[in-house]
Amino acid sequence: MENLASNSESVSTAMDKECIGKQTDPTNIVIFGAGGDLTKRKLIPALVKMLRCGLLHQESKIIGVLKGRSLDEWLASLKEGISEYAKDVDVNNEQWKNFSAMFKMVDGDLADDATYQLLDAALENLNGFTHAMFYCAVPPRMYTTIAAGLHKQGLSDQTKGFRRVVIEKPFGMDLKSSKQLNQELQELLSETQIYRIDHYLGKESVQNLLVYRFANTILEPLWNRNYVDHIQISAAEDIGIGYRANYYEKSGALRDMIQSHLMQVMTLVAMEPPVEFTAKAVRDEKIKVLRAVRHFEKDTVKKETVAAQYSSGTIGDAKIKAYVAEEGVSADSVTETFSAARFYIDNWRWQGVPFILWTGKRLPKRVSEIVIRFRKLPFNLFDTHATPPIANSLVFRLHPDEGIFLRMNAKMPGLTTDTQRMVMRAPYSEDGQDVSDAYEVLLHDVLTGDATLFSRADEVEESWSIIEPILDVWKDRISIDRYRAGSWDVPGMDELFTDCVGGWHKPS
Numbered sequence: 307m308e309n310l311a312s313n314s315e316s317v318s319t320a321m322d323k324e325c326i327g328k329q330t331d332p333t334n335i336v337i338f339g340a341g342g343d344l345t346k347r348k349l350i351p352a353l354v355k356m357l358r359c360g361l362l363h364q365e366s367k368i369i370g371v372l373k374g375r376s377l378d379e380w381l382a383s384l385k386e387g388i389s390e391y392a393k394d395v396d397v398n399n400e401q402w403k404n405f406s407a408m409f410k411m412v413d414g415d416l417a418d419d420a421t422y423q424l425l426d427a428a429l430e431n432l433n434g435f436t437h438a439m440f441y442c443a444v445p446p447r448m449y450t451t452i453a454a455g456l457h458k459q460g461l462s463d464q465t466k467g468f469r470r471v472v473i474e475k476p477f478g479m480d481l482k483s484s485k486q487l488n489q490e491l492q493e494l495l496s497e498t499q500i501y502r503i504d505h506y507l508g509k510e511s512v513q514n515l516l517v518y519r520f521a522n523t524i525l526e527p528l529w530n531r532n533y534v535d536h537i538q539i540s541a542a543e544d545i546g547i548g549y550r551a552n553y554y555e556k557s558g559a560l561r562d563m564i565q566s567h568l569m570q571v572m573t574l575v576a577m578e579p580p581v582e583f584t585a586k587a588v589r590d591e592k593i594k595v596l597r598a599v600r601h602f603e604k605d606t607v608k609k610e611t612v613a614a615q616y617s618s619g620t621i622g623d624a625k626i627k628a629y630v631a632e633e634g635v636s637a638d639s640v641t642e643t644f645s646a647a648r649f650y651i652d653n654w655r656w657q658g659v660p661f662i663l664w665t666g667k668r669l670p671k672r673v674s675e676i677v678i679r680f681r682k683l684p685f686n687l688f689d690t691h692a693t694p695p696i697a698n699s700l701v702f703r704l705h706p707d708e709g710i711f712l713r714m715n716a717k718m719p720g721l722t723t724d725t726q727r728m729v730m731r732a733p734y735s736e737d738g739q740d741v742s743d744a745y746e747v748l749l750h751d752v753l754t755g756d757a758t759l760f761s762r763a764d765e766v767e768e769s770w771s772i773i774e775p776i777l778d779v780w781k782d783r784i785s786i787d788r789y790r791a792g793s794w795d796v797p798g799m800d801e802l803f804t805d806c807v808g809g810w811h812k813p814s
């Protein structure tokens with residue numbers, strides 16, 4: 307690894323964090339949908355931080371494609387976004403002058419061939435760089451339109467430099483539409499040009515899982531059906547759906563979180579060690595996990611999944627309205643805002659070990675974790691005492707307070723053999739140290755051509771085929787269980803864990 311701090315000196319007067327990573331080749335970055343929320347909240351703050359760190363070549367240009375706005379209006383909105391979402395970047399001094407000189411704008415509709423001609427001309431007259439990254443920060447229905455526009459104009463041709471196209475989930479809404487999207491894109495681009503981003507995998511704590519698994523020997527002997535009772539992978543959120551009612555009503559929690567983020571994390575937890583740490587080797591192991599996942603039957607969907615929707619309640623001091631009262635949601639909506647599913651991986655390592663993935667909105671707190679719950683004691687010496695020993699759990703906290711916790715039993719101090727629970731904590735970052743934002747990690751990966759953390763077409767289709775039987779059963783429902791916003795009282799969750807040691811782990 308190389309420390310590249312020096313390259314950023316001309317644009318950074320206040321660099322305050324270690325910038326470790328490979329410098330990217332000189333590349334121009336094109337953002338389609340550059341006037342949207344993702345660009346403002348995530349992409350620009352991440353790019354600006356990368357630039358400041360020297361991880362993005364300082365002569366790179368960022369070309370926003372948007373319609374109906376002037377360059378000044380666009381820049382003003384980016385500046386506002388940086389002040390809000392990249393607070394450690396000072397936008398009131400010389401720095402902003404340097405940053406803003408990087409931005410170019412192409413005004414046009416994405417469905418119009420003329421826009422790609424303008425883009426081609428803009429790239430031609432920039433800085434002589436031949437590499438380009440195209441980021442589709444637009445609604446998914448536009449992905450094929452953009453790929454076709456790039457293709458027609460010759461902008462996806464890689465003869466002179468790489469041309470990589472990044473798309474955001476959802477990659478289809480079911481198996482059929484995901485296959486269609488893959489097919490359409492692969493007719494216009496090669497699979498190696500397509501980077502399907504999953505920001506969950508960009509979290510340092512998720513990557514750290516791979517290092518913990520494959521750079522330490524002590525876990526491997528325990529990491530299988532002989533020692534593990536079950537595994538929980540969760541993403542609890544206290545927020546609601548924001549302005550996304552239109553999307554969420556069609557999607558629901560299963561599609562939105564489980565099919566994508568949580569199943570991806572499951573593959574990393576369950577996969578065999580790859581033969582080398584390359585995109586192909588890692589993705590080959592991940593797809594083997596997905597292929598081994600047992601498919602649901604109609605009757606197992608009922609027993610092994612949970613769907614529920616929040617009703618009104620309170621979180622902290624805030625009164626929360628019911629999902630059905632949210633703007634844009636129909637009053638008789640039966641869309642699930644909470645979902646859980648119990649998966650089995652039919653292979654030697656994991657036979658019989660449930661992987662329970664769950665997610666929900668308007669829960670008491672925002673926490674995302676992987677809980678490896680070990681089997682109960684074979685024989686309990688201490689069961690006559692007040693606090694019986696618990697089964698050990700190894701918890702990978704993905705968010706917030708990234709780190710690893712091991713729940714153990716210890717002796718109570720004093721003249722007693724009573725046990726008490728203790729937690730060994732290993733925070734991922736010491737106080738004051740930065741954990742990189744997922745978008746910084748992933749944009750850097752795209753620019754350096756590392757596709758390890760991006761989903762390949764076969765993975766996406768395989769995960770949809772696993773989810774499909776659940777969707778088939780759920781699509782006919784006419785009512786849904788409710789949980790109070792701000793509570794863990796989700797009907798069906800305790801039952802889902804009845805035979806799991808220690809039951810449902812509600813984050814504390």
Ligand SMILES: NC(=O)c1ccc[n+]([C@@H]2O[C@H](COP(=O)([O-])OP(=O)(O)OC[C@H]3O[C@@H](n4cnc5c(N)ncnc54)[C@H](OP(=O)(O)O)[C@@H]3O)[C@@H](O)[C@H]2O)c1
Pocket residue numbers: 338339340341342343344345347348371372373374414415416417442443444445446448474475476
């Ligand atoms: N926001 C997030 O945090 C987030 C997180 C995960 C995934 N995503 C995904 O990222 C993508 C973008 O999300 P977003 O939240 O940024 O959406 P957004 O705020 O609606 O932005 C989309 C942008 O695309 C532009 N656009 C749409 N059709 C166009 C056309 N024909 N010609 C030119 N511009 C067009 C829109 O321009 P107008 O405003 O002029 O219509 C808008 O600026 C979506 O696929 C979303 O699912 C977003």
